[in-house]
Amino acid sequence: MSTSARSRTVHIGPDGLHARSREELVLDVLFDDRRIWSLWLHRDGEDEPDGEGTFVAWPKGMKRFLDGVARVSVVVHETGEVLYDEEHRFGDGEGRVEVVDRDGNPLATDKTGRLVKTFATRSAEHVAPLLDAVEEVLDALRRAGIDAFVAYGTLLGAIREGQLIGHDSDADLGYVSEHSEPVDVMRESFRLQARLAEMGYVTQRYSGAAFKVVVTEADGSARGLDVFGGFLRDGHLYLMGEIRAPFQREWIFPLGTATLEGREVPVPADPDRLLVATYGPSWRTPDPAYKFETPASTHRRLNGWFRGIRPQRPLWDGFYARAPEPASWEPSDLARDAFAAHGTDATYVDLGCGHGADARWLAEQGATVWGLDHVPKAFAGTAASLPEGSTAHFAALNLHELRSVLSTGALLARQPGPKVLLGRHLVDAVDRPGRRNLYRLCDMLLRDGGELWLEYVCRRGRDRLARRLRVKVRQPARIEAELAGAGATVTGREVLLASTPVGGKAVEVPSRICRMVATWR
Amino acid sequence: MAVKDSLGKSARTVGEKVAATTVVDLRRRVKRLEDEVQECRALNLRLAELTDLVTELLLPVAQRDEAKVAELLERYQKSL
Numbered sequence: 001m002s003t004s005a006r007s008r009t010v011h012i013g014p015d016g017l018h019a020r021s022r023e024e025l026v027l028d029v030l031f032d033d034r035r036i037w038s039l040w041l042h043r044d045g046e047d048e049p050d051g052e053g054t055f056v057a058w059p060k061g062m063k064r065f066l067d068g069v070a071r072v073s074v075v076v077h078e079t080g081e082v083l084y085d086e087e088h089r090f091g092d093g094e095g096r097v098e099v100v101d102r103d104g105n106p107l108a109t110d111k112t113g114r115l116v117k118t119f120a121t122r123s124a125e126h127v128a129p130l131l132d133a134v135e136e137v138l139d140a141l142r143r144a145g146i147d148a149f150v151a152y153g154t155l156l157g158a159i160r161e162g163q164l165i166g167h168d169s170d171a172d173l174g175y176v177s178e179h180s181e182p183v184d185v186m187r188e189s190f191r192l193q194a195r196l197a198e199m200g201y202v203t204q205r206y207s208g209a210a211f212k213v214v215v216t217e218a219d220g221s222a223r224g225l226d227v228f229g230g231f232l233r234d235g236h237l238y239l240m241g242e243i244r245a246p247f248q249r250e251w252i253f254p255l256g257t258a259t260l261e262g263r264e265v266p267v268p269a270d271p272d273r274l275l276v277a278t279y280g281p282s283w284r285t286p287d288p289a290y291k292f293e294t295p296a297s298t299h300r301r302l303n304g305w306f307r308g309i310r311p312q313r314p315l316w317d318g319f320y321a322r323a324p325e326p327a328s329w330e331p332s333d334l335a336r337d338a339f340a341a342h343g344t345d346a347t348y349v350d351l352g353c354g355h356g357a358d359a360r361w362l363a364e365q366g367a368t369v370w371g372l373d374h375v376p377k378a379f380a381g382t383a384a385s386l387p388e389g390s391t392a393h394f395a396a397l398n399l400h401e402l403r404s405v406l407s408t409g410a411l412l413a414r415q416p417g418p419k420v421l422l423g424r425h426l427v428d429a430v431d432r433p434g435r436r437n438l439y440r441l442c443d444m445l446l447r448d449g450g451e452l453w454l455e456y457v458c459r460r461g462r463d464r465l466a467r468r469l470r471v472k473v474r475q476p477a478r479i480e481a482e483l484a485g486a487g488a489t490v491t492g493r494e495v496l497l498a499s500t501p502v503g504g505k506a507v508e509v510p511s512r513i514c515r516m517v518a519t520w521r
Numbered sequence: 522m523a524v525k526d527s528l529g530k531s532a533r534t535v536g537e538k539v540a541a542t543t544v545v546d547l548r549r550r551v552k553r554l555e556d557e558v559q560e561c562r563a564l565n566l567r568l569a570e571l572t573d574l575v576t577e578l579l580l581p582v583a584q585r586d587e588a589k590v591a592e593l594l595e596r597y598q599k600s601l
Contacts, residue, residue, distance in 0.1 A: 182562070186569035197600040205601070208566045300555075304562030395598060402570040407598040410578070414591070 009053070010074045010084035014066070014091070017074065019045075019083070020053035026077040026287050031070040035166070036099050037062065037109045038077065038288035044113075061115045068093030077288060110168060111153065111290055119164040124261070127164055131261055133215040133225055134171050137196070138266065141175065141227070144195045146188075148175035149255055149266040151228060151239065152278060158260040159271045160284060170224050174239055176252045177231040182305040185209055189229045190403075205401070208306040210240040237277065240306060244298040245277035309401045311431060313374065315470060320378040326354070331361035333499075334424050334515070338453045339365055346450065347415045351438065352426040356382035356394060363392035370412060372397035399434040399441075409444035418450035427479055428456035428471035439486030446520035452488070454479070454516045458495060461511035465498050476514045483518050492517035 011018040017029065019041055029037040037059055039045075045056035058066065067090055074084040090097060099107050099115070107115040119127060134150065141148040150158055151174030157165040164171070177185045186208035193203050193211050202214040209229035214222050230239035237247030251270040258267045268274045275283040279290065335358035338348070344366045350359045353371030356379040362369040368391045371379050376396045383394040395411075398404040412419065421442060427435055442452050456474050457466045466473055480490050498511040577597055581589040 182565040183569045183572070186566060187573055190569065190573045194597075194600050208569060300559065301562070304559040305565050308563065308566070396601065398601070401601065402567060403574050404598070404601050406571075406574055407578075407594060407601070411594045411598050414594070 012072050012074075012084065012086075012088050015063075016055055016057040018048065018053055018055050019074070026289055027083070028075045028077050028288065030073040030075065031097055031099060033071070033073070034106060035108055035288075040289050040291075043291075044289070059109050059113050059115065062099070065097055065099045067091035068095045068097040070097035078285065109289075110170075111288070113289075119166055119168055127261060130164075130171055130215060130223055130225070131263055133213070134173065134260075134265065135263065137173060137201075137213055137225055137227065140196055140199055140201075141173070141192060144192055146175045146177075146192060147253075147255055147266065148173045148227070149252075149268055150174075150258075150260065151274070152226075154260070154265075155258075155267060155271060156275060156279065156283060158258040158265055158267060159275065160286070162259050163261050165286075166288070170226060172226045172228065174228045174230055176237065176239070176249075177229060180231055180233045182208070182231075185229055185231045186306065189227075192227070205309065207240060207302075207309060210306070237274075238302070239274075239277075241302060242292045242294045242298070243277050244295070244301060247273065247277065308433070309398065310374075311400060311434075312429075316375045317377070319470065320354075320375050323355075324381060326357045329357050329360070331358050332424055332455075334358075334422055334453055334455050335362060338420050338422055338451075339367065342418075342420050342451075343367075346418050346420040347412075349412060349419055349421045349445065351397070351421055351423045351441075352429065353394070354378050356392070358422065358424070359392045359394070360386070363390050367391060368415070368417075369393070370395065370415075372408065374398050397441075399430055399437045402437065405437045405441050406444075409441045413444055418448070419445045420450055421445060421452045423452065423454045423456075425456060425469050425471050427454055428466070428474045429469075435482060436486070439483065439488065442518075443487055443520055449521065450519070451491070452518045452520075454518070455513055456516075457498070457511055458514035459512035461498065462509040463498060463511055465511040474514075476516065479514070479516060483516075488518040488520050490516055490518050 009020045017027075017039075019025075019027070021041055024043065025041045027039055027041055028035050029039070039056050041054050041056065045054035047053075048055050069087060069089050072084065072086060072088040073082060075082050101107055101117065105117050108118045110116045110118055134154070138148055149155070150172065152172040153165050153168040154171045154173070157163055157168065177188055179185050179188060189209045189211065193205060196203055196213060203211050204214065204224075205211040206226075210226060212224040212226050215225055216222055228240040230237060230243070232238075232247060232249055232252075235246055235248075236244055237252070238244050251273040252268045254269055255266045256269050256271070257264045258271065259265075278292075335348075335350075339362060342348075346367070348359070348362050348367055348369040350356070350362075350369060350371045353359050353373050356371040356373075359369045359371035359379075360382055363386070371382075371392065371394045373379055373394075374397060376394075379394045383392075386392055395408065396404070397408050423438070426438065430438065446452065456479070457469070457471055458474060458476050460466055460473050476493060476495070480493070483490055493514065493516050496513045496515060498513050574597075578590070578593060581593055
């Protein structure tokens with residue numbers, strides 16, 4: 001055995017990969033000859049307790065597939081040296097391990113370590129819709145006065161290989177604004193997004209200067225195309241979401257072209273400069289496990305200027321992806337009691353409506369109701385199944401985006417009659433900036449009457465309620481002080497025992513829920 | 522604490538104690554300044570949002586075009 005092979009032993013275990021190597025290695029893990037996972041041994045791993053080597057856990061989401069047999073190969077990415085190549089049995093399963101999604105599409109980790117459908121397993125026919133979308137969005141941006149180019153992994157693929165990178169899973173576009181003030185760069189990005197929405201694209205904003213265009217592919221799956229805004233300021237290029245580097249305008253403009261999957265795409269005048277700023281001077285060496293290491297000072301700047309409009313969104317996206325249906329369609333006590341107090345005279349607004357069970361029930365009682373939630377996917381099923389002529393309406397509301405709060409407030413303020421706003425586990429789910437915008441919205445909707453009805457966890461019990469609901473415990477005195485500070489008067493306050501059973505059994509020490517009613521007159 | 526630890530038991534003289542206090546104080550001030558810089562940066566986003574909203578909605582309001590206001594509001598809210 002050579003010294004090199006001896007010093008690079010690899011074992012596969014139920015929890016991950018154990019390896020020993022003095023030098024850092026980028027490893028590809030293949031199941032039955034297909035790349036599943038790429039990793040940096042030292043960067044991604046932790047020292048074994050006995051000090052003999054490194055352990056790297058299977059990526060998140062991988063373990064559920066690990067039941068059965070696979071020929072597992074571990075290969076040094078750069079040299080192709082095979083460190084491990086054996087049939088391995090995971091668990092008690094008899095069949096082959098298949099890392100595929102619900103529709104049977106092969107999955108592998110992308111650069112962020114998530115299991116996704118990557119380009120490596122996709123045919124020309126499959127990448128064509130994405131490339132079509134790249135061209136279409138580039139054209140749309142051009143018509144809006146913006147000369148965009150392919151950026152990040154897509155630029156890297158075009159320049160280095162002339163094709164989409166096998167381990168990549170999306171396409172990225174970037175542009176450098178003529179503006180140099182962040183406020184102007186964001187306004188421009190808002191207008192661009194609005195133009196694309198007008199053209200019929202589904203978009204989702206990430207930050208003040210970046211958004212995603214959702215493209216539906218031939219197989220019906222949705223794939224994101226990110227549009228990152230950038231600008232030049234004080235001799236530096238800033239490009240969402242990771243770059244701040246000394247830069248000159250002539251390294252971007254006039255744009256050049258490169259070939260990507262046989263199509264001509266725009267690239268910066270000097271793509272090497274942008275790739276160095278993105279991936280470092282070693283960008284020509286493929287590294288499927290590359291992770292951005294953004295300097296803290298760059299993070300601070302980009303966060304301060306542009307970010308903060310979607311805290312916790314990934315958490316709730318994940319929550320509703322796992323729970324497309326509510327546990328029960330029964331209305332909450334809050335909805336029942338508010339309806340008992342106000343009947344059909346009021347227009348109800350369920351803030352943070354989730355699946356929309358309360359909104360649906362209120363409409364069934366004959367009330368006009370608006371269900372609002374940050375995650376449109378949460379109420380999409382309910383909204384689509386409403387009977388014709390239903391008095392329930394659903395819309396997106398992001399309490400961390402002032403534009404969303406103000407325009408929603410204006411839209412609903414035009415509805416006739418007093419409003420009753422329901423916020424069930426809302427103030428315990430959103431942070432202080434989100435609550436400030438909530439109170440602003442209430443102020444807009446309740447000036448001429450109506451009430452805000454809140455329920456939130458105010459004392460932790462043994463039922464783990466706050467944890468299950470993904471909320472924090474809030475002190476009633478604090479919420480009351482916030483409301484008073486926002487111009488509200490608290491007219492009702494009571495503390496209730498949480499009635500949610502755990503596994504059908506009564507809990508010895510249930511959590512406590514505070515119900516609070518406030519007006520803004 | 523870090524300052525005290527790094528100086529160890531030798532931090533005894535008045536001059537050294539003053540120096541240590543000054544460093545701790547400066548760290549606190551730098552942290553405060555950093556927080557305040559972030560607050561100032563965040564105003565860019567608020568200003569951009571407000572300007573965008575006002576730009577889009579003020580004109581039909583000024584023109585007293587009620588139907589257009591209603592249509593614009595709905596379209597704007599949906600486009601976010």
